[in-house]
Amino acid sequence: MRRRLCLVFTLVIILVTMAGIATGCNLCNSGDVYNNNYTVENINYAYEAATKKASLSSVLVHSSVGTGTSSGSGVIISQDGYVLTNDHVVRSANSIEVEVLQADGKIVKYSAEAIAEKPDGTKYYGMDMALIKIKTEKGKPDVFTPAEFAKAEDLVYGKSGIMIGNPKNVGFMVSKAMISNPSMEVAYPKTINKYIALDAPVNPGNSGGGFYDIQGRLLGIVTLRQYEPGDDNKDIVFGIGFAIRIDDVNGYLARYTEVVR
């Protein structure tokens, strides 16, 4: 009897202590951020860890249009290889090729096709989005790593994260990005829509790529940037990009529940 009591008593103490530790850690993590302090290693590793996760769901997209080619980026959204990108990346494409980054660092190329109707911006939820499907060998379908989606509530001022894409077609590139404004009105493509304004170096080729939070969860699809059209350098704009919000991504994908599992 005494032995049992001892055992129960010990187990209770362990459980209580573990609960205390968990609570203590939560307080440390979510408490007063003004008083938190940081190690350089942790800061660097936060971005590295987010990149490791998010890069597995990031792809480079190359489209043949007429006699030319255009390049952009995309995000894998299902294990069987559906990829979300911008409509303007694959619009009127004769053929589409994607490059997928694997966990071992190897890049594998696949052919892909636009699914369902040809996207044209107005028909598809009014946003610049398109869905393509990676073609895999029959009987030996590859398994892809889909992006984990964040929630619309995560879109807040000052949230830091990363952007992965193919700027200037130089290959997989990751950049830091911060939410400058979670809901900025932009007249694009044809009507006024709300986008995430980003403090990030968005370049041609980043289109269709993912903007992820520091846990590697998808917050939006990088789509356009602000620029100064004049030829006077004094008005040149740096570091202002726009991404389609994750709630609009969900709204768009809701149209494809029959194909996207």
Add this chain to the structure above:
Amino acid sequence: MRNKKFVILSLCLVMILGILSFTGCTKGDIYNINIDLQGKTMVYETVSHKALPSCALVRIKNGLTEYITVGAFVTADGDLLIDGAMIPADYNQKDWSIEVRVWQSNDTYKSYAAIFDNINGMLGGVIDQSGLAIIKLITTDKFTPVDIAKTETVAMGEDLLAVSVLREGKSAELIVFEGIVSNTGFGDCGHISTEAKRDFEYLMMTVGGHFNPLSAPERSQMHINDTMHSRPSDFMAVSDAILFDLNGDFVGFNRLKLVDIGTDNENIVHNISYAVKSDVVVHELQKAGILKGDKV
């Protein structure tokens, strides 16, 4: 016997875990404390929520002519600090209206009318030397003034949060972005007199980040010329932003960015901006009787 050993071992384990948990939670030296991976990346979110209620989007309008900038509350009574260069030379209350949109914590805005007028005898409300100005909101509502940090606590390489405005088509919004203290002074920009350089060192610090040009009244060119003495105004563009340190305290008012006016992209300038130091702001506001106390 076996149970005794088990109990002792368990208690030891509990004690070790307890000690570890306390160690992890202790707050002390800035460089030696570990936090979770998100700590640094969350700080801008938190600072944004502290900073944004103290900032406002300002529209200065006369018919189709409109200038948009950002302001910071320096008192709870609606004294808003803005860039004096944004006030048109022909400003008068009859022709020009000033609308101020104040950010609310639930991501909504409340609008107020404001006036720019002589304050305590200051010429046109412009705060002497700094080039900054005060506009006054016409309301009895109370606001959240910025907490002001002393310039001497600002260090080279320190992270900043900048609050500015972004115009996109017909809409304009407050935005936040990262900045850094590039130099606590004006740096060696050359081509200026020793006297002017001494003035700039007193007035300004150099910051980096995605500070972009804002459309400003013509007068701003003259105004910048006046403020910057012999430095050619063409090489500066108005680029207003309120700067906060990572405690959410106001450390400066960015007014200008270095630009290249040529058409050759080879000379594009990136990441060199100039902010009026918070000490100068406090000093001038105290001189004007807007702020009381002996903070600086």
